[in-house]
Amino acid sequence: MQILTLVPSPQALRYAVFSGRPTHPEGEGLIHDYRGAMPCHLALLKIQKAMQAAAHARRAAPLPPAAIGIRVPFGGTEFPGPVAVDADVVRRLETLTPAAPLHIPALLELLQQCTAHFPGVPQVLTFDTAFFADLPEREHLYALDADLARVHGLRRFGYCGLHHAAAWQRAARSGATRVISLCLEPQPELAAIQGGRPVYVTSGITPLEGLPGQTTCGDLDPGLVMLLAEELHYGPERLNTLFTRESGLKGLTGSALTFDELFAAPKTEFTLAREVICYRILQACGMAMAAMGGADAVVISGRYALAGRALAAWLKRQAVFQRQTVPVAFHYLRTPVERIVAGQALLLARASARRAAA
Amino acid sequence: MNVLVLNCGSSSLKYRLLAMPEARELAGGEAQRVGPRTAEPARIFHNQDGQKTVHTAEMPDHATAFDEVLQLLAQTGAPKPDALGHRLVHGGARFAGAAIVDAAALRELQAIQKLAPLHNPPATALIAACSARYPDLPQVAVFDTAYHASIPDYAATYALPAKLAAKLGIRKYGFHGTSHQFVVEEAAKFLGRPLEKFSAVSCHLGSGGASLCAVVDGRSVDNTMGFSPLQGLVMSTRCGDLDPSAALRLLIAAQGNPGAVEKTLNKTSGVLGLSGVSADIRDVLAATPRGTAAAARMQATSQVYLWRLRKYLGAYLATVGRADAIIFTDTIGETLPEVRAAVCADMDCFGVRMDFERNAAGLPLPCDVATAASPTRILVVATNEELAIGRRTYATLMPDEKQTAA
Numbered sequence: 001m002q003i004l005t006l007v008p009s010p011q012a013l014r015y016a017v018f019s020g021r022p023t024h025p026e027g028e029g030l031i032h033d034y035r036g037a038m039p040c041h042l043a044l045l046k047i048q049k050a051m052q053a054a055a056h057a058r059r060a061a062p063l064p065p066a067a068i069g070i071r072v073p074f075g076g077t078e079f080p081g082p083v084a085v086d087a088d089v090v091r092r093l094e095t096l097t098p099a100a101p102l103h104i105p106a107l108l109e110l111l112q113q114c115t116a117h118f119p120g121v122p123q124v125l126t127f128d129t130a131f132f133a134d135l136p137e138r139e140h141l142y143a144l145d146a147d148l149a150r151v152h153g154l155r156r157f158g159y160c161g162l163h164h165a166a167a168w169q170r171a172a173r174s175g176a177t178r179v180i181s182l183c184l185e186p187q188p189e190l191a192a193i194q195g196g197r198p199v200y201v202t203s204g205i206t207p208l209e210g211l212p213g214q215t216t217c218g219d220l221d222p223g224l225v226m227l228l229a230e231e232l233h234y235g236p237e238r239l240n241t242l243f244t245r246e247s248g249l250k251g252l253t254g255s256a257l258t259f260d261e262l263f264a265a266p267k268t269e270f271t272l273a274r275e276v277i278c279y280r281i282l283q284a285c286g287m288a289m290a291a292m293g294g295a296d297a298v299v300i301s302g303r304y305a306l307a308g309r310a311l312a313a314w315l316k317r318q319a320v321f322q323r324q325t326v327p328v329a330f331h332y333l334r335t336p337v338e339r340i341v342a343g344q345a346l347l348l349a350r351a352s353a354r355r356a357a358a
Numbered sequence: 359m360n361v362l363v364l365n366c367g368s369s370s371l372k373y374r375l376l377a378m379p380e381a382r383e384l385a386g387g388e389a390q391r392v393g394p395r396t397a398e399p400a401r402i403f404h405n406q407d408g409q410k411t412v413h414t415a416e417m418p419d420h421a422t423a424f425d426e427v428l429q430l431l432a433q434t435g436a437p438k439p440d441a442l443g444h445r446l447v448h449g450g451a452r453f454a455g456a457a458i459v460d461a462a463a464l465r466e467l468q469a470i471q472k473l474a475p476l477h478n479p480p481a482t483a484l485i486a487a488c489s490a491r492y493p494d495l496p497q498v499a500v501f502d503t504a505y506h507a508s509i510p511d512y513a514a515t516y517a518l519p520a521k522l523a524a525k526l527g528i529r530k531y532g533f534h535g536t537s538h539q540f541v542v543e544e545a546a547k548f549l550g551r552p553l554e555k556f557s558a559v560s561c562h563l564g565s566g567g568a569s570l571c572a573v574v575d576g577r578s579v580d581n582t583m584g585f586s587p588l589q590g591l592v593m594s595t596r597c598g599d600l601d602p603s604a605a606l607r608l609l610i611a612a613q614g615n616p617g618a619v620e621k622t623l624n625k626t627s628g629v630l631g632l633s634g635v636s637a638d639i640r641d642v643l644a645a646t647p648r649g650t651a652a653a654a655r656m657q658a659t660s661q662v663y664l665w666r667l668r669k670y671l672g673a674y675l676a677t678v679g680r681a682d683a684i685i686f687t688d689t690i691g692e693t694l695p696e697v698r699a700a701v702c703a704d705m706d707c708f709g710v711r712m713d714f715e716r717n718a719a720g721l722p723l724p725c726d727v728a729t730a731a732s733p734t735r736i737l738v739v740a741t742n743e744e745l746a747i748g749r750r751t752y753a754t755l756m757p758d759e760k761q762t763a764a
């Protein structure tokens with residue numbers, strides 16, 4: 001039984017094929033310039049060909065996958081868990097377009113192309129926001145006029161839910177009930193998870209809020225948004241580019257840096273950026289501990305989980321961790337997001353197969 | 359030396375005449391409804407020798423209000439002030455400490471007004487008027503931002519392009535410094551610790567603005583307010599922390615008018631926006647609303663207010679590492695034991711254990727409401743910004759006598 005996973009990002013489409021247990025993919029690839037020079041239907045054709053070639057090389061019959069798992073960055077409160085796509089799901093996705101005007105139309109096109117190239121194969125959507133669908137009210141509300149917030153849909157979410165769910169499972173296996181989960185992706189996110197439920201997260205209505213990323217600014221004084229609009233005569237689009245593409249590590253250092261590079265080479269010109277990141281993560285840990293009344297474990301996941309070791313060494317030296325009578329355990333989770341998607345897709349595909357059989 | 363301390367609000371002028379260095383109060387009071395005529399006449403509420411009197415006067419601006427205060431002091435036989443101490447909210451990058459006002463300093467003050475458009479202009483205008491009318495009276499400007507000049511770069515830097523930040527003076531300035539510094543000094547004295555070895559989280563919880571300050575070795579190392587007083591905690595009408603994308607969405611909705619968004623985030627958000635009925639968290643905590651929807655909204659308001667406060671207390675305790683004390687001050691911090699209890703409960707992981715009975719007992723200030731075994735003390739200390747400004751003013755004018763003034 002094969003599972004195909006698709007992880008779209010603004011400029012690329014990552015795919016992987018898993019067989020049986022979703023541990024290591026038997027094939028994977030990255031399609032560049034996705035939805036640019038490589039339109040969606042050609043990308044799917046390329047994946048279909050790659051799968052057929054792989055089957056041919058194994059001298060196996062080119063069977064379609066048992067399910068396609070697709071990562072979706074935003075499902076709002078509408079999708080509190082993974083779903084198998086049907087007409088009703090498509091209709092509900094369409095209602096989310098105003099909240100995610102770039103992601104949802106791209107996703108709908110991808111679903112159509114999946115149906116065209118792999119007819120009859122169940123499509124499973126796994127949402128990064130699903131883990132946060134029942135974030136407590138005190139954590140998801142902004143201190144804004146309640147009507148204004150409702151009209152503009154302004155509330156807080158987390159955006160690395162797939163990683164956090166896996167991190168929680170890892171820590172819970174070691175007996176932890178209060179977990180600090182740091183997902184070190186280009187746009188990092190820290191969450192406090194108590195008994196499997198998130199109680200605090202650094203992100204907001206978008207992943208821009210919270211920790212600075214490789215090119216994203218993270219928390220700002222909201223007054224600065226207005227100051228920049230006035231002083232630079234920037235419109236909202238230009239400001240958005242400034243905050244999401246030109247800030248973060250890139251803005252602080254002037255170089256396009258990954259978190260691996262930031263922590264690997266202790267160059268002095270990166271010192272301030274490294275200190276800023278470490279400090280903001282320390283404060284987020286403090287918030288997480290206040291939210292849970294302490295912490296049993298820290299799990300660092302995501303693409304730069306290994307860079308997290310240097311960060312963790314620094315965190316462990318800080319008095320707030322030193323003073324804990326029961327030491328806080330540190331775990332590193334290198335599970336790529338495809339594997340998490342494949343796992344969720346497999347579970348759901350099996351469940352619907354069982355339902356269909358019964 | 360008699361120092362007249364002046365604290366300009368948008369429509370008020372608080373004053374306090376102090377004999378320094380002993381900090382004996384000679385007179386004090388507040389001019390209210392300064393500015394354009396309102397439904398009620400402008401009045402000065404004056405206290406002197408235990409006597410409270412009320413005086414009506416036309417006070418179209420702060421300079422006139424100041425003249426009225428001087429006349430009132432002369433009429434009531436108070437000694438003449440030898441110096442003026444002004445409170446200014448924002449000192450920008452230029453003023454890292456209190457400054458004697460001369461022509462150059464006044465020009466600098468006028469240049470940085472836009473950093474705090476609500477707060478700095480009335481005080482700056484008053485300083486200019488005083489310089490013109492009473493050139494022989496020494497004036498000292500004391501800044502809310504000055505105490506935070508010691509915040510290290512890694513805590514003060516926003517992750518924006520470095521050149522842009524340098525060009526526009528974008529960094530965390532921090533506010534309420536005069537009050538934080540005052541209560542930190544009082545707390546160290548109360549606990550008998552040398553200030554230069556004293557670490558704390560100071561919680562200035564006013565009925566309007568509020569901020570937390572992380573203090574290491576007596577110096578500020580972080581403040582929840584940022585470039586402006588808008589960032590951080592939930593305040594009476596200010597939103598505090600907000601996703602920059604949310605501000606952008608509001609900017610789009612306001613057809614790109616930054617002033618309209620600024621007004622929304624400063625004037626109709628916070629406790630007022632959440633509750634829909636009151637800007638004062640005391641009203642929300644005491645409310646017994648009829649109907650489940652109204653009750654749920656009050657509940658949500660107090661939960662969001664307290665939760666943000668609790669999270670920042672955790673963040674700042676992590677910053678400080680091993681805090682000697684948590685200090686609560688100003689209206690909410692001093693008078694609402696339930697707020698202190700909500701944010702200090704279940705904080706053992708930071709070495710914080712509250713004695714809830716002592717906390718609720720209404721002890722005279724300053725008081726310690728931690729359990730005997732708590733490694734971190736929990737103090738309630740009355741703030742006194744005017745006295746703090748008086749001390750800074752005296753210390754600035756008499757640098758050799760700084761030790762006695764402190």
